[in-house]
Amino acid sequence: MAGDDPQADKTKPVMLILVGAPGSGKTTFCNDVMSADRRPWVRICQDTIANGKAGTKQQCLKSAAEALKDDKSVFIDRCNLEQEQRADFVKLGRTQADVHAMVLNLPARLCISRSVKRTGHEGNLQGGKAAAVVNRMMQKKELPKLSEGFCRITFCLNEKDVKEAVDAYIALGPSDSLPSGIFGQKSEDAKVQLGIMKFLKKVEIPKNVPPNENSQVSAAKRESKGDVSCSMELEKGCNKNGTAEDEFCGKSVVGDCSRDDFHTLAFPSISTSDFQFNHEKASDIITEVVADFLNKVDNVRLILVDLSHKSRILSLVRAKAAKKHIDSNKFLTHVGDITRLHTEGGLHCNVIANAANWRLKPGGGGVNAAIFKAAGEALEIATKQHAETLSPGNSVVIPLPSNSPLHQREGVTHVIHVLGPNMNPQRPNCLNNDYVQGGKVLRDAYTSLFENFASISRSKLNQKIQKESNRKSSTGYSDNRCDLAKDTTCDHTSENVQKAKREISHEYEKNKKCKGLPSGFDSKDELMEHDCVGSSIRSKSSSFSAKHDDNRNESSVPTSMLEEKVHTHQKISEESKRSWGSWAQALHQIAMHPEKHKDVILEMSDEFVVLNDLYPKARKHLLVLSRASGLDTLADARREHLPLLKAMHSAGLKLAEKLYTDDAFMMFRLGYHSVPSLQQLHLHVISQDFDSPHLKNKKHWNSFTTAFFRDSADVIEEIEKSGRATLNDDEKLLLMELRCHRCKSAHPNIPRLKSHIANCKTSFPSSLIQNGRLVFASMKAAA
């Protein structure tokens, strides 16, 4: 079995892929190492592979595979300057070998002069032609990265470096291995190497290699027995302990994290440091919550980070994660500085968690101080914009502005502040050894953290999906649509449209006959056409009628937004399709005759149109209006409408992204009113600032902030499961007391509420964070 046979460990071969222009000395390098004859090496050279003549890449791959099968180490002696040229070799090698790169990044001048001088070169690249070829190749050069699947990369910039590298590989006996990481880069890259060396500090200088002043290329031998204190992912990258981990070689976190479709959260252990939470108990909770989360969510990776090799929490978690068979591709531990995961650890973690304090202030030492320091003022400002305090068991996402050093240097796009329970009597709110409560709070903290992370990840994935769907559907769009994806000024455009609409509206408001003007209802003709005087009668009761099944299970009604469960006794309605007042048909008219409303339509497809809400209840408030005939409200939606609902949802997400403005970390919700006032199914895409003069009364507020508002994601899920959406259509919902949608505080009237929400920075309730209900619109800044 994997890892059981120490002999097998000893013979694990190396695939060394040389990277360098003609004349850089690749062949010489191979010959020098092979001359020492300390392990069986085979040199695969494309220039000679076909019976001494130039062959194909396939032939090289075949020969390499055969050599590896015989447990021989191989040199891939071809230029390999571009990633694509190396990829197949890496793929082949990493299943059975440690894949290294040797970059002979010598000055082009030197390579050219060697090429020009040489005679009888295998590749027949001689004379004056060489200069042009070398120059061209150098231009296309892509230096190898760990993320390609290498577990070790050595850069040689001059002949001295080459000599040292040769010595390192000469010293590599059959049972030796070289440490993982990047070696030999100068200037800023030196840090990379340092970091790697730091967390691989158990390396030893191998026998037969004299100590070298350039430790970067000094060969080192890793302890062959499980070096638990080493960073797991890199350790695994080249571990010799068996095939299960061999699988992992070259497929390190580094590689996967850098892929667009993979999102990685690095997080410190919460509460186990200064807050003195019992490590044994904490490790149980971490593994439990992690396992649960990873069962639910794909395309994400979690990395628990601690500074010390001696970290007890890391070893406990590692052991428990292994016991629980948590996928080691998705959950890893790492020893290192969470603020230098990329530069020192070679890891790409787009999201990091911070063990914050309740005031969300910098300082205090530990991870919190380090992250605030590394992220600079940008994080402080962004944090203040988002939340002022945090309660234990909660977390809050802060999109990290692109001017933050942590963003620029480490590629971190979001910091999630988390607050766990405090067990330290020296600190505020100590739980006095109450591990029942403490355990709950810690579990909540991790759950909140991971859910927040997932919502970021979802947004990113949605972007991708939308890009695809845009490509597919763009041909179906009308000519007059405003392509938000292309036009960054479109925001203004749509506002202009709206402004124009308001002006039109204003004109008609002068006409006492038509006081109200529904959203998007614009031309005079249209108004007249639809009988402003009112041909149909709408009673109060009919405005709340809905043709949905009243017998649904009330227990399934989500009440997360409510302080108390509201019953539906006051529901009026039911039996027949409601009648719509003339003013209530405006959206319907637009949907049925979009060609007559080109001036308000921002975007159009066969399935829906997008327009600004004429009376926006927030800074950004748009409608994605279904064009399906007969689909008046959410109550009418059935399984057959799922493709439409999903397309509308996707359009809504796209809008949320495009509507991002620099001065606000805008968050959106996408959803439907349980009982809409206007005919024709329409999805609200509304920013959560609710900063608008049009938000005037209790009904406005409650229709967007109570369970009356049905999140699109939930609606889709419910229809998928049960064939219809749950409607929370109790009138009481709209008459409820006015409560802040963030901190849930109650306010006596709308003006007071509005002045409160203008300043409330409390993080959004976790119920909104779940299931992607809250959409982050600042991804553009983060990208």
Next chain:
DNA sequence: GTTCTAGAAC
């Protein structure tokens, strides 16, 4: 959906 306004609340 909005507007208007009487009268309640402060």
Next chain:
DNA sequence: GTTCTAGAAC
């Protein structure tokens, strides 16, 4: 006296 709500009309 002023602010705010809620019902009615559209």
